[in-house]
Amino acid sequence: MGSLPFTSGQLLVRGTAVALSLALLCACSTRLAPSPSSSAPLEQIHDDPARDAQLSLLREAHRAFAQERYPAAALFFRRFVDSTPPPRAPQSAEARWWLGRSYEQMGEYRAAMVEFRALATGEAGGDSQAQLYQQQALDRLDQLRQIPGGSLATVARQVAVGLPLSQLPPVSAWVAWLQALLKIGVTTVLLDPAGSDQGNDRSLETIQAFAGVAHLAGFSVWGALDLHQGRGIALRPEWLSRSLAKNGAVRNGHEPGGTPAMLPDPLHPDYQAVIAERAIMLLRAGCDGILLRTRETQGFAQDFSDGSFQRFASAFGLTITPQQLLGDAAGGEAMEYDRESTYWRWVGWKARGYATVAVRIRRLIRDANPAGRLLIEVHGSTVSEPLTGLEQYGEDLNDLFQRGGGELVIRTEGSKRPALLEQVAQQVGSSDRLWLVRPVTVPDTTPLAEWTEGLGAVTLEEEGGNQLLLPRSTGSLP
Numbered sequence: 001m002g003s004l005p006f007t008s009g010q011l012l013v014r015g016t017a018v019a020l021s022l023a024l025l026c027a028c029s030t031r032l033a034p035s036p037s038s039s040a041p042l043e044q045i046h047d048d049p050a051r052d053a054q055l056s057l058l059r060e061a062h063r064a065f066a067q068e069r070y071p072a073a074a075l076f077f078r079r080f081v082d083s084t085p086p087p088r089a090p091q092s093a094e095a096r097w098w099l100g101r102s103y104e105q106m107g108e109y110r111a112a113m114v115e116f117r118a119l120a121t122g123e124a125g126g127d128s129q130a131q132l133y134q135q136q137a138l139d140r141l142d143q144l145r146q147i148p149g150g151s152l153a154t155v156a157r158q159v160a161v162g163l164p165l166s167q168l169p170p171v172s173a174w175v176a177w178l179q180a181l182l183k184i185g186v187t188t189v190l191l192d193p194a195g196s197d198q199g200n201d202r203s204l205e206t207i208q209a210f211a212g213v214a215h216l217a218g219f220s221v222w223g224a225l226d227l228h229q230g231r232g233i234a235l236r237p238e239w240l241s242r243s244l245a246k247n248g249a250v251r252n253g254h255e256p257g258g259t260p261a262m263l264p265d266p267l268h269p270d271y272q273a274v275i276a277e278r279a280i281m282l283l284r285a286g287c288d289g290i291l292l293r294t295r296e297t298q299g300f301a302q303d304f305s306d307g308s309f310q311r312f313a314s315a316f317g318l319t320i321t322p323q324q325l326l327g328d329a330a331g332g333e334a335m336e337y338d339r340e341s342t343y344w345r346w347v348g349w350k351a352r353g354y355a356t357v358a359v360r361i362r363r364l365i366r367d368a369n370p371a372g373r374l375l376i377e378v379h380g381s382t383v384s385e386p387l388t389g390l391e392q393y394g395e396d397l398n399d400l401f402q403r404g405g406g407e408l409v410i411r412t413e414g415s416k417r418p419a420l421l422e423q424v425a426q427q428v429g430s431s432d433r434l435w436l437v438r439p440v441t442v443p444d445t446t447p448l449a450e451w452t453e454g455l456g457a458v459t460l461e462e463e464g465g466n467q468l469l470l471p472r473s474t475g476s477l478p
Contacts, residue, residue: 065101094129220288316349
């Protein structure tokens with residue numbers, strides 16, 4: 001893809017966003033502290049524009065760290081590290097050290113250790129200052145290795161709030177809204193462009209403008225992708241799945257007899273290409289991460305398209321039809337056994353294909369932003385009943401977590417959230433990459449600013465772990 005297709009008629013919003021960014025930067029500068037003591041003195045501005053821009057970026061990174069705007073600091077330090085040529089070893093070492101420290105403050109210890117390890121094993125070029133940072137990185141690595149990886153108490157909790165793009169406040173209210181989110185401890189804003197009536201181009205422009213303002217305030221911005229339902233995507237007939245509902249019953253929006261459903265087949269290669277294109281567009285618009293929404297209804301294993309089923313049969317050398325495998329049972333006990341074994345092979349093959357899509361999106365994120373994040377929403381029931389989750393939602397927690405390389409966002413209800421989080425941490429061997437979805441209800445008539453203030457009580461509840469607050473309402477909120 002090329003650059004985002006912005007038209008000249010859209011420049012007004014972009015100009016307004018820039019002005020708001022400057023206003024927000026000033027508004028957030030009340031706690032300006034001195035630069036970190038172990039940071040080397042920054043050079044004076046010179047006549048080289050590129051060098052001056054790099055020095056200004058490093059100054060802004062230190063400013064954000066001193067103001068405790070750690071996501072913004074990590075963003076600025078990362079940009080400096082990625083754009084500074086190798087001969088600038090001392091400043092590169094300085095920026096990478098504070099990048100690791102920024103990740104620590106955000107509770108992302110694994111990411112911090114990656115940066116410290118890269119610093120400790122890099123070339124210092126005989127520079128004493130760079131060698132000092134390398135020694136500090138080695139010492140910090142030793143300290144971080146002593147932190148129990150599975151302990152929830154060692155992770156600084158992050159809080160994200162999700163919002164449909166259509167519910168985003170007017171541009172003139174962005175600053176006030178972001179300041180209100182800062183007060184209640186929110187660190188990330190998740191925007192869902194699905195269902196927006198602005199059109200793809202206008203939606204992307206809005207996301208880009210908002211991301212610029214949010215980054216200056218120290219927020220991360222994520223974009224949501226709906227792979228399973230295909231919301232916000234013009235689905236072609238050949239992408240749609242079918243389902244052989246048993247006993248003539250209607251299941252999950254499918255009509256009996258295997259007629260086309262409104263759900264896309266996530267394994268269709270052309271549909272996957274569209275999903276990848278959407279991911280790239282969100283990343284180019286400034287998103288720091290992408291959330292893959294979970295399947296809303298059961299029936300993952302029953303859904304199929306002719307193309308995906310043919311690929312499955314070919315992969316295992318089978319001569320079988322969807323009706324034989326997924327239709328009403330027929331035959332004796334021996335036939336039932338073979339059919340059952342083949343059925344679970346199909347379930348595992350299809351779930352593996354979904355994890356492969358997650359891997360593809362993760363690579364796109366890393367290509368665009370090495371510090372970018374992939375988040376995969378899963379059902380809480382998958383934790384307690386793995387086979388049910390695999391069959392009904394296509395969720396294999398270990399495959400999505402380890403192979404997909406993302407973070408798990410667990411959708412659950414009620415008082416079982418902390419115990420469920422601990423159970424997932426034991427299954428996947430980590431807790432710092434886990435999030436709990438916390439549904440929050442908001443009436444349609446409540447102004448967004450008032451609703452935001454009410455979230456403060458939710459964010460203060462001690463449940464441990466990272467939280468993603470998703471609004472639920474009787475109207476258009478998801």
